[in-house]
Amino acid sequence: MATRTVQFEIRRQASPDAPAVWESFELAWRAGMNVTSALMEIAGNPVTSHGCQTTPVTYDSNCLEEICGSCAMRINGRARMACSALVDNLDQPIRVEPLSKFPLVRDLQVDRSVLFENLKAVKAWVPIDGTYDLGPGPRVFPQEQEVNYPLSNCISCTCCMEACPQFNEATGFVGAATIAQVKLFNSHPTGKVLKEERLRALAGDGGIQECGFAQNCVEVCPKRIPLTNTISSVSRDVLLQKIKDFLGS
Amino acid sequence: MAAPRIIVVGGGLAGLAAVIKIAEAGGSVDLFSIVPVKRSHSVCAQGGINAAKNLKGEGDTTWKHFDDTVFGGDFLANQTPVKAMCEAAPAIIDLLDRMGVTFNRTPEGLLDFRRFGGTLYNRTAFAGATTGQQLLYALDEQVRRHESEGKVRKFEGWEFLSAVVDSKGVARGITALDLRTMELRSFAADAIILATGGIGAIFGKSTNSVVCTGSAQSAIFQQGAFYANGELIQVHPTTIPGEDKLRLMSESARGEGGRVWVPRTPGDQRPIKQIPEAERFYFLEEWYPKYGNLVPRDIATRAIHKVVYEEGLGIDGQPMVYLDLTHIDRATLNRKLEGILDIYQKFVGDDPRDIPMKIFPGMHYTMGGLWVDFGQMTNIPGIFAAGECEYQYHGANRLGANSLLSCIFGGFLAGPNALEYARNLPAAEGDGGHAAEIARQAEINLGLLTNEGTENPFKLWRELGQTMTENATVIRYNKNLRQADEKIVELLERYKKVNLADRSQWANTSFAFARQLKNMLELARVIVQGAILRDESRGAHYKPDFPERNDERFLKTTKASFTGSPEGPRFEYEEVDTQFIPPRPRSYEAAH
Numbered sequence: 001m002a003t004r005t006v007q008f009e010i011r012r013q014a015s016p017d018a019p020a021v022w023e024s025f026e027l028a029w030r031a032g033m034n035v036t037s038a039l040m041e042i043a044g045n046p047v048t049s050h051g052c053q054t055t056p057v058t059y060d061s062n063c064l065e066e067i068c069g070s071c072a073m074r075i076n077g078r079a080r081m082a083c084s085a086l087v088d089n090l091d092q093p094i095r096v097e098p099l100s101k102f103p104l105v106r107d108l109q110v111d112r113s114v115l116f117e118n119l120k121a122v123k124a125w126v127p128i129d130g131t132y133d134l135g136p137g138p139r140v141f142p143q144e145q146e147v148n149y150p151l152s153n154c155i156s157c158t159c160c161m162e163a164c165p166q167f168n169e170a171t172g173f174v175g176a177a178t179i180a181q182v183k184l185f186n187s188h189p190t191g192k193v194l195k196e197e198r199l200r201a202l203a204g205d206g207g208i209q210e211c212g213f214a215q216n217c218v219e220v221c222p223k224r225i226p227l228t229n230t231i232s233s234v235s236r237d238v239l240l241q242k243i244k245d246f247l248g249s
Numbered sequence: 250m251a252a253p254r255i256i257v258v259g260g261g262l263a264g265l266a267a268v269i270k271i272a273e274a275g276g277s278v279d280l281f282s283i284v285p286v287k288r289s290h291s292v293c294a295q296g297g298i299n300a301a302k303n304l305k306g307e308g309d310t311t312w313k314h315f316d317d318t319v320f321g322g323d324f325l326a327n328q329t330p331v332k333a334m335c336e337a338a339p340a341i342i343d344l345l346d347r348m349g350v351t352f353n354r355t356p357e358g359l360l361d362f363r364r365f366g367g368t369l370y371n372r373t374a375f376a377g378a379t380t381g382q383q384l385l386y387a388l389d390e391q392v393r394r395h396e397s398e399g400k401v402r403k404f405e406g407w408e409f410l411s412a413v414v415d416s417k418g419v420a421r422g423i424t425a426l427d428l429r430t431m432e433l434r435s436f437a438a439d440a441i442i443l444a445t446g447g448i449g450a451i452f453g454k455s456t457n458s459v460v461c462t463g464s465a466q467s468a469i470f471q472q473g474a475f476y477a478n479g480e481l482i483q484v485h486p487t488t489i490p491g492e493d494k495l496r497l498m499s500e501s502a503r504g505e506g507g508r509v510w511v512p513r514t515p516g517d518q519r520p521i522k523q524i525p526e527a528e529r530f531y532f533l534e535e536w537y538p539k540y541g542n543l544v545p546r547d548i549a550t551r552a553i554h555k556v557v558y559e560e561g562l563g564i565d566g567q568p569m570v571y572l573d574l575t576h577i578d579r580a581t582l583n584r585k586l587e588g589i590l591d592i593y594q595k596f597v598g599d600d601p602r603d604i605p606m607k608i609f610p611g612m613h614y615t616m617g618g619l620w621v622d623f624g625q626m627t628n629i630p631g632i633f634a635a636g637e638c639e640y641q642y643h644g645a646n647r648l649g650a651n652s653l654l655s656c657i658f659g660g661f662l663a664g665p666n667a668l669e670y671a672r673n674l675p676a677a678e679g680d681g682g683h684a685a686e687i688a689r690q691a692e693i694n695l696g697l698l699t700n701e702g703t704e705n706p707f708k709l710w711r712e713l714g715q716t717m718t719e720n721a722t723v724i725r726y727n728k729n730l731r732q733a734d735e736k737i738v739e740l741l742e743r744y745k746k747v748n749l750a751d752r753s754q755w756a757n758t759s760f761a762f763a764r765q766l767k768n769m770l771e772l773a774r775v776i777v778q779g780a781i782l783r784d785e786s787r788g789a790h791y792k793p794d795f796p797e798r799n800d801e802r803f804l805k806t807t808k809a810s811f812t813g814s815p816e817g818p819r820f821e822y823e824e825v826d827t828q829f830i831p832p833r834p835r836s837y838e839a840a841h
Binding site: 014015030031032033034036037040043044045046053054055056058059060061062063064065066067068069070083084086105106107109112113116119120123124125126127128130131133134135136137138139140141142145146148149152153155156185188190191 | 287288377756758
């Protein structure tokens with residue numbers, strides 16, 4: 001019986017300035033195989049399906065259970081996490097490419113630090129007085145926790161930004177992930193002390209009005225965060241803030 | 250005198266906790282991490298964090314938490330630091346709550362608590378089944394705030410290579426590798442805190458993340474730091490076997506009522522739901538009526554091994570048992586466990602709300618780690634350690650939901666202590682050893698990049714993982730451990746012929762991995778040889794040839810030091826601090 005195999009086509013690029021090339025790999029099929037395990041196997045035997053010696057593929061990964069947000073890439077055209085991309089659920093050859101909206105480092109590795117900069121810009125934190133013992137936090141009812149917890153599940157994978165037609169250099173749009181964090185911290189009893197600053201940070205160019213409501217973000221979010229509802233809600237808050245600021249000025 | 254400069258290596262819970270304390274006290278910090286700190290392995294912790302807040306009217310106290318932890322660790326942990334940790338826990342939970350962690354709540358808006366293994370109290374605060382993620386994010390946000398105020402500089406994408414130590418043996422900085430440009434640099438500091446996490450990669454597949462190689466710990470071990478209790482490795486009873494890793498299935502599944510069972514008839518072919526209650530063997534509940542499915546991890550793991558390998562009752566003859574949640578209603582499961590149920594569904598394909606999960610034990614945690622004093626400093630002056638990379642809080646077996654606590658507590662201690670140490674540090678003579686250390690690292694790098702051998706580092710690593718998993722996990726025999734040590738020596742020899750398929754100087758992951766591999770091999774010998782020498786059974790360390798705990802000979806901390814000789818590390822033993830709770834036999838058949 002012929003051994004069952006899996007075909008991969010991987011977009012390689014040695015450095016940001018180097019030309020991109022496609023390499024094909026053929027690996028033995030195994031039950032439960034995912035894209036990250038295939039990349040690990042290639043590292044152990046970096047030979048293309050044409051028999052050419054190549055280098056192990058450079059890519060980001062860490063937890064391999066879709067909670068650290070590292071291994072986002074385009075797989076068969078869709079932005080998703082490579083660890084939870086099971087080979088049995090994918091059409092072959094499986095085409096693996098880096099995210100396209102972020103500066104390329106090498107192969108499948110890109111620089112997504114823009115998201116962390118955005119989180120700084122919107123002050124995505126609760127401004128506590130200090131870490132010394134000040135007793136319990138404010139009461140939060142389960143109904144509120146159940147709304148906030150999903151927002152707090154964002155793994156910063158940037159799939160929502162990759163999939164968004166408005167996320168590009170022309171608009172400078174912050175993207176859905178950051179907006180969801182604004183919603184989260186504005187809902188917190190202490191965090192909301194910075195609410196106005198956060199909303200103003202989303203009011204200018206590249207802010208929330210760049211959203212074209214394509215709804216791609218919510219489709220690709222691996223954590224099923226209600227991104228479009230959240231954007232609508234924050235959008236209203238930003239508008240109200242603008243009006244307040246206009247009347248107050 | 251210039252303001253002290255502190256370097257923190259590692260951006261998981263322990264590292265971030267240290268950073269926050271230093272920044273808050275007016276110090277400035279350089280934070281190094283292989284991955285963006287928000288992607289650190291702490292995100293993988295699921296079930297919760299322990300603190301005796303006694304919000305369920307059970308009469309829980311910090312003393313009971315202390316006793317459960319010491320008893321759970323089979324009395325190998327020094328009691329003074331454990332006691333301090335348990336006493337600090339309620340205030341740590343309050344702080345996390347104030348930082349905005351989305352903990353689950355009671356109807357009255359208070360923190361909810363659930364049960365975990367090794368205790369009879371509801372002592373575990375939780376945020377769904379993604380508590381580690383939520384805690385890490387809370388600390389990450391606070392660090393980002395300090396970063397935006399200029400108190401913290403992040404070096405993300407840099408890997409720690411070694412400590413810079415001056416002629417008097419005092420730490421003066423670190424060397425690190427930029428994983429993108431492959432630049433080697435040294436960084437000066439007055440104190441260094443290592444918070445570099447676990448060592449799962451030494452076992453090949455584990456529940457740990459890719460970066461958990463133990464490379465940093467091993468590097469400073471080879472520079473003279475003691476490594477303590479290395480042989481004490483926790484194998485988690487419930488993991489999902491996978492091609493690339495073993496995915497954790499949190500103890501909280503059992504904390505919320507999950508039951509472990511196998512069909513009483515070997516190879517029972519009936520559909521699961523048609524196997525009647527009486528023909529299901531709930532072996533943990535039968536063997537441990539008081540604690541049931543919530544016995545500590547070492548005990549649950551050995552029970553599963555026994556059912557599968559001695560009684561031949563694994564599902565379909567495979568090394569797997571059921572972890573069953575199907576008797577609990579979907580709404581409750583989603584509210585309390587959704588994160589982990591989603592993981593199972595995504596990676597296995599079945600919905601655990603309808604079909605019992607199939608699980609098996611897998612390497613999860615190291616109780617051992619860098620030796621530190623009660624102030625978190627290693628024996629190299631100026632190098633502190635906190636979190637899983639040090640040995641201090643869990644003895645011979647860690648209780649579930651104590652790891653997040655020990656990370657934060659250890660980081661909170663290490664930060665201020667490092668700052669205090671740095672303030673009193675006399676200036677270095679000359680360059681403090683920087684030039685010499687850079688030269689030593691450059692030579693290692695050049696050797697790797699120009700080596701003309703035949704060995705692939707990833708293949709050597711697979712062999713290491715297989716050897717360690719087979720011989721140094723649940724059940725240990727001296728004969729097999731000796732063979733494992735010989736195998737590691739063989740791998741170290743073959744490592745000299747390692748050939749990198751990639752010699753480029755840009756984002757070369759093979760190169761970084763090859764450097765980690767050498768350190769993994771050296772640390773593997775510490776684990777294996779430490780296990781050979783500990784001729785007893787205690788906590789997670791189980792030898793059928795020595796089935797009893799032997800306090801007379803082994804109520805002692807193992808301390809390994811690097812020799813560079815072919816025989817491997819040197820071992821010595823240190824008395825354990827048992828001043829509060831006298832050691833007593835550890836049994837979970839009744840309340841202890």
